[in-house]
Amino acid sequence: MNVHGVPYRTIRLAGDGWSVEIIDQTTLPHRFELHRLATLEQAAQAIKTMQVRGAPLIGATAAYGMALAVRSNPSDESLDAAARALGQTRPTAVNLAWALDLMLRALRPLAVSKRVAAAYAKAVEIAEDDVETCRAIGQHGVALLRQAAELKPGEPVQVLTHCNAGWLATVDFGTALSPVYQAFDAGIPIHVWVDETRPRNQGAALTAWELGAHGVPHTVIADSAGGHLMQRGAVDLCITGTDRTTRTGDVCNKIGTYQKALAAKDNGIPFYVAVPHSSIDWSLTDGIADIPIEERDATEVTHVTGRASDGEVVTILIGSPGSPAANFAFDVTPRRLVTGLITERGICPASEAGLLSLYPERATVSSPP
Amino acid sequence: MNVHGVPYRTIRLAGDGWSVEIIDQTTLPHRFELHRLATLEQAAQAIKTMQVRGAPLIGATAAYGMALAVRSNPSDESLDAAARALGQTRPTAVNLAWALDLMLRALRPLAVSKRVAAAYAKAVEIAEDDVETCRAIGQHGVALLRQAAELKPGEPVQVLTHCNAGWLATVDFGTALSPVYQAFDAGIPIHVWVDETRPRNQGAALTAWELGAHGVPHTVIADSAGGHLMQRGAVDLCITGTDRTTRTGDVCNKIGTYQKALAAKDNGIPFYVAVPHSSIDWSLTDGIADIPIEERDATEVTHVTGRASDGEVVTILIGSPGSPAANFAFDVTPRRLVTGLITERGICPASEAGLLSLYPERATVSSPP
Numbered sequence: 001m002n003v004h005g006v007p008y009r010t011i012r013l014a015g016d017g018w019s020v021e022i023i024d025q026t027t028l029p030h031r032f033e034l035h036r037l038a039t040l041e042q043a044a045q046a047i048k049t050m051q052v053r054g055a056p057l058i059g060a061t062a063a064y065g066m067a068l069a070v071r072s073n074p075s076d077e078s079l080d081a082a083a084r085a086l087g088q089t090r091p092t093a094v095n096l097a098w099a100l101d102l103m104l105r106a107l108r109p110l111a112v113s114k115r116v117a118a119a120y121a122k123a124v125e126i127a128e129d130d131v132e133t134c135r136a137i138g139q140h141g142v143a144l145l146r147q148a149a150e151l152k153p154g155e156p157v158q159v160l161t162h163c164n165a166g167w168l169a170t171v172d173f174g175t176a177l178s179p180v181y182q183a184f185d186a187g188i189p190i191h192v193w194v195d196e197t198r199p200r201n202q203g204a205a206l207t208a209w210e211l212g213a214h215g216v217p218h219t220v221i222a223d224s225a226g227g228h229l230m231q232r233g234a235v236d237l238c239i240t241g242t243d244r245t246t247r248t249g250d251v252c253n254k255i256g257t258y259q260k261a262l263a264a265k266d267n268g269i270p271f272y273v274a275v276p277h278s279s280i281d282w283s284l285t286d287g288i289a290d291i292p293i294e295e296r297d298a299t300e301v302t303h304v305t306g307r308a309s310d311g312e313v314v315t316i317l318i319g320s321p322g323s324p325a326a327n328f329a330f331d332v333t334p335r336r337l338v339t340g341l342i343t344e345r346g347i348c349p350a351s352e353a354g355l356l357s358l359y360p361e362r363a364t365v366s367s368p369p
Numbered sequence: 370m371n372v373h374g375v376p377y378r379t380i381r382l383a384g385d386g387w388s389v390e391i392i393d394q395t396t397l398p399h400r401f402e403l404h405r406l407a408t409l410e411q412a413a414q415a416i417k418t419m420q421v422r423g424a425p426l427i428g429a430t431a432a433y434g435m436a437l438a439v440r441s442n443p444s445d446e447s448l449d450a451a452a453r454a455l456g457q458t459r460p461t462a463v464n465l466a467w468a469l470d471l472m473l474r475a476l477r478p479l480a481v482s483k484r485v486a487a488a489y490a491k492a493v494e495i496a497e498d499d500v501e502t503c504r505a506i507g508q509h510g511v512a513l514l515r516q517a518a519e520l521k522p523g524e525p526v527q528v529l530t531h532c533n534a535g536w537l538a539t540v541d542f543g544t545a546l547s548p549v550y551q552a553f554d555a556g557i558p559i560h561v562w563v564d565e566t567r568p569r570n571q572g573a574a575l576t577a578w579e580l581g582a583h584g585v586p587h588t589v590i591a592d593s594a595g596g597h598l599m600q601r602g603a604v605d606l607c608i609t610g611t612d613r614t615t616r617t618g619d620v621c622n623k624i625g626t627y628q629k630a631l632a633a634k635d636n637g638i639p640f641y642v643a644v645p646h647s648s649i650d651w652s653l654t655d656g657i658a659d660i661p662i663e664e665r666d667a668t669e670v671t672h673v674t675g676r677a678s679d680g681e682v683v684t685i686l687i688g689s690p691g692s693p694a695a696n697f698a699f700d701v702t703p704r705r706l707v708t709g710l711i712t713e714r715g716i717c718p719a720s721e722a723g724l725l726s727l728y729p730e731r732a733t734v735s736s737p738p
Contacts, residue, residue, distance in 0.1 A: 029689035196670065196688065198567060198591040204671070204688030212692050220694040222567040222670055223593045224625025228700035231627065231657060256593025258600065262631040288600060301565065301591055302573070304673050306685030314685060316675030319565065319573030320398035323581050325589040331597035 001167045001181075003032060003213060009172050010057050011064065011127065018071060018120070020064045024051045025168060029209040030307045037061075040069035040082050047089040047096075050200070054169020055243040055279050056130045059095030062086045063123035066103040067116075074115040079107055091292040092252060092330045094244040094281040099126055127171045133276040134173035136344035141179025141239065141274060142186065144347070148236045149188045156189040156217065158236045160226055163197045163254035164206035165241025165274060175274035176239040177207070179342070184216045192218040193229060197254060199300040199327060223256050227263035237270040239342070245275050247362070249335035249350030250287025255328050261337035270339040277344060280355065282362050287332040294329040301325035370536045370550075372401060372582060378541050379426050380433065380496065387440060387489070389433045393420045394537060398578040399676045406430075409438035409451050416458040416465075419569070423538020424612040424648050425499045428464030431455045432492035435472040436485075443484040448476055460661040461621060461699045463613040463650040468495055496540045502645040503542035505713035510548025510608065510643060511555065513716070517605045518557045525558040525586065527605045529595055532566045532623035533575040534610025534643060544643035545608040546576070548711070553585045561587040562598060566623060568669040568696060592625050596632035606639040608711070614644050616731065618704035618719030619656025624697050630706035639708040646713060649724065651731050656701040663698040670694035 001008065014021040014036055024035040026049060035051060037043045043065030046052050052061045069082030083100045090096060106122045107115050148157045163169075165176035173181065183190050192211055197203035204220045211218040221229070229235050238260055244252040251257070251273045264271035284290045302325045305315045319325070338350035348354035356363050370377065383390040383405055393404040395418060404420060406412045412434030415421050421430045438451030452469045459465060475491040476484050517526045532538075534545035542550065552559050561580055566572035573589045580587040590598070598604050607629055613621040620626070620642045633640040653659045671694045674684045688694070707719035717723035725732050 194692075196567070198565070198593060201687055204692070204694075208692035209689035212689055218692065220670060220688055220692050222624060222696070223591070224567060224623075224628060224700075225695070225697050227628040227631065228624060228662070228697050231700070254593075255591060255597060259593060259596040259628045259632055262596065262635055263628055266631055293597070301589060304675060304685070304687055306673060306687035307690075308683050308685050314677050314683065316673070316677050316683060316685060318570055318673055318675040319589055320578035320581055321676075323563075323573070323577035323587065323589050325573075326594070327591070328594050328597050331593075331600070 001172060001210065001214065010168055011052065011060050011171060013124070020068065022046060022052050022061070023168070025053055025206060026051050029205050030313050037064070037068065039072065040065050040085060043068055044085050044089050047086070053202070054164060055093035055095040055241065056134070056170040056175065056276055058090060058093050059099035059278055060127045060130055060171050062096050063099045063103055063126040066100065067119040067123045070107065070115050070119040074112045076108070079104060090294060092243045092294045093279070095278045098278050102126060130171040130276065130278065131173065133278070133344040134170050134175055134178050137175055137274050137276065137342050138173060138178030138182040140346050141272070141342040142182040144237065144272065145179055145183040145188055145190060156191040157183070158191055158193065158234055160193040160195070160229065160235045160238045160260065161207065162195040162203065162240045162257050162260055164202040166207055166210045168206050168210055169241060175241045175276055177210070178274065179239065180216060181214060184214065190216065192216060193226065193235060194218050194220045195223050195226060195256065195260070196220055197256065198223055202254070226260050230263045230267040230269050235269055237272060238264050239272045239274060242273050242275050242279050243330055244281050244291050245273065245279055245341065246284040246287045246290070247280065247282045247355060248285045248352045249338060249341060249354060251333040251335070251338055251350070252287055252291045252330050253333065255331050258331040258333045261333040265337050271337060272340050272342055273338055273350070274342045277359070288334065291332055293331070296327045296329050298325040298327050301327045370541060370579065370583065379537055380421065380429050380540060382493070389437065391415060391421050391430070392537070394422060394575060395420050398574050399682050406433070406437065408441065409434050409454060412437055413454050413458050416455070422571070423533060424462035424464040424610065425503070425539040425544065425645055427459060427462050428468035428647055429496045429499055429540050431465050432468045432472055432495040435469065436488040436492045439476065439484050439488040443481045445477070448473060459663060461612045461663045462648070464647045467647050471495060499540040499645065499647065500542065502647070502713040503539050503544055503547050506544055506643050506645065506711050507542060507547030507551040509715050510641070510711040511551040513606065513641065514548055514552040514557055514559065525560040526552070527560055527562065527603055529562040529564070529598065529604045529607045529629065530576065531564040531572065531609045531626050531629055533571040535576055535579045537575050537579055538610060544610045544645055546579070547643065548608065549585060550583060553583065559585065561585060562595065562604060563587050563589045564592050564595060564625065564629070565589055566625065567592055571623070595629050599632045599636040599638050604638055606641060607633050608641045608643060611642050611644050611648050612699055613650050613660050614642065614648055614710065615653040615656045615659070616649065616651045616724060617654045617721045618707060618710065618723060620702040620704070620707055620719070621656055621660045621699050622702065624700050627700040627702045630702040634706050640706060641709050641711055642707055642719070643711045646728070657703065660701055662700070665696045665698050667694040667696050670696050
């Protein structure tokens with residue numbers, strides 16, 4: 001998507017043809033900075049520190065990280081060590097394991113001398129697959145927004161989203177926001193309620209930034225406000241992304257998604273989740289029991305970073321000094337609360353039968369990612 | 370309650386015997402500062418800027434504000450103008466209208482020469498009533514915590530609360546936290562999950578501060594985390610305060626309370642609301658339709674105040690510059706989601722029959738506050 005009129009992706013090969021250029025998402029919205037990854041360690045660090053984040057983008061970054069590792073050392077041992085190092089960066093998004101598995105399967109059978117070229121080719125393929133997947137999710141999802149618009153002519157469709165599942169969370173286009181961009185570009189009147197998404201404020205910092213850059217009308221709200229808005233009829237539908245969705249349709253996503261789904265259910269508002277195939281964990285059937293929930297550093301809760309009136313970006317303590325905090329990064333929304341899953345192959349019910357209707361090739365396959 | 374070992378109330382007559390001393394809650398937890406109110410205008414401003422906040426404390430401050438106004442001019446016109454000015458400061462908490470009504474009823478019939486002494490006497494009476502009410506709420510509520518403790522010997526009772534309904538929200542003792550303090554003082558093992566309560570962070574800034582000062586174990590969490598904790602069995606019961614509860618048991622409270630009640634319901638966790646009689650609006654039957662929801666300045670969402678590493682208290686922009694924000698300060702939790710109301714007269718179901726069982730004198734009275 002465009003930044004100040006210049007097309008960007010969140011990750012791409014740098015001009016040197018081998019190192020990797022990312023948008024540093026820890027400095028947004030205050031500074032737009034590109035950052036260069038030249039080693040496996042830098043790629044792993046970028047994932048861990050959330051310079052790149054969003055399940056699909058984590059997967060793509062892991063793929064490029066493997067390519068960087070292989071470029072430095074194409075041995076079997078190096079491959080395995082790289083997959084281990086990258087695999088340990090973050091526990092929840094299944095796209096990470098998915099991308100690493102694809103890379104290992106592509107590279108292991110090859111002679112060592114062929115691995116560097118193959119690794120870059122596969123990483124680029126994974127990134128391109130994400131772009132096309134997100135574009136297709138938008139094409140399917142926009143139908144929902146068009147239907148909603150037809151029910152209220154002349155009024156904007158009111159969408160609520162949580163966290164950032166826009167183009168910044170993917171290689172391009174986004175998952176949950178891809179239908180929003182396509183609707184906006186098609187002239188469908190639309191307005192997005194943006195949950196700020198504490199503790200890291202990906203909604204206020206990233207979703208608001210990218211919607212604003214594209215000109216999409218939006219309003220940032222506290223994470224506590226969505227239920228109130230739904231109760232008052234100010235939300236037509238919710239769309240979020242996912243970090244891991246089980247084969248049965250349980251949705252793991254940014255902490256707070258579950259509460260939004262409960263509010264949507266209580267008010268009869270459709271709650272959709274945009275799910276690229278790379279975010280489906282075909283090996284799991286019980287999201288609450290089986291998906292590991294990342295716990296991040298408590299300072300993300302106790303401290304906030306932003307821009308002071310003098311323009312300086314500072315980090316401040318917002319709570320009571322000495323009070324402990326806990327920082328659960330994700331939660332699981334049971335499938336009973338999800339109206340439908342928007343995949344690149346179409347929209348289906350949040351159930352095993354629903355997903356298998358779109359991915360019949362998975363009917364008998366249930367291996368770990 | 371004690372601050373550094375010294376007993377304080379949130380509001381009291383100053384040493385001069387006529388002006389009013391408050392704890393300035395806008396500077397907590399970073400600075401503990403007392404602030405003196407000497408005029409009606411200063412009292413109204415203290416409520417509006419949330420130097421004092423919390424429904425019961427707003428009521429007590431309004432009462433003292435009336436006393437300050439009468440001291441300056443005891444005429445009928447002055448009385449009415451003062452009640453109007455104070456009544457317009459904040460729309461949602463019914464305690465404000467309740468206290469003003471009590472003051473007007475006490476003062477209007479009196480000769481002008483008797484009004485100053487009577488106004489101070491009535492304001493002190495309202496404040497003392499709040500202290501005793503909160504103490505009694507704690508005595509009734511502690512039974513719930515004792516029961517919960519008996520179900521899990523040796524383990525702490527896990528309470529989740531939202532916003533601040535502690536002693537800072539009242540004249541003393543608190544509403545939702547009064548049972549917590551009494552349980553802690555009685556040796557019942559207890560731990561409180563403290564919703565940080567964006568946008569103004571009353572949980573992280575005030576509840577954590579006062580629990581920490583009293584030594585009560587607690588952990589601050591993002592407002593989005595409560596549902597996840599309940600889903601994982603980490604919460605035994607929820608207790609919140611209220612800014613206005615209808616005669617039918619609908620509960621208006623800080624934005625986000627509704628989402629917590631939904632999560633509690635979904636997980637079979639009791640959800641209690643601590644309700645002093647001064648927060649019951651006997652004139653209303655439908656909380657969602659009838660209670661005015663305050664909308665505050667959007668900068669409370671876009672900006673956050675805290676302490677920088679150099680010790681300075683600064684305000685920073687956390688979101689994307691230019692993105693609009695909306696700031697709904699309260700929401701309404703329908704009575705069907707509320708397990709019970711903890712009042713100073715006992716615990717009752719959240720229903721008209723429940724409340725009337727404790728307040729039978731209200732059965733035929735339904736005048737506006």
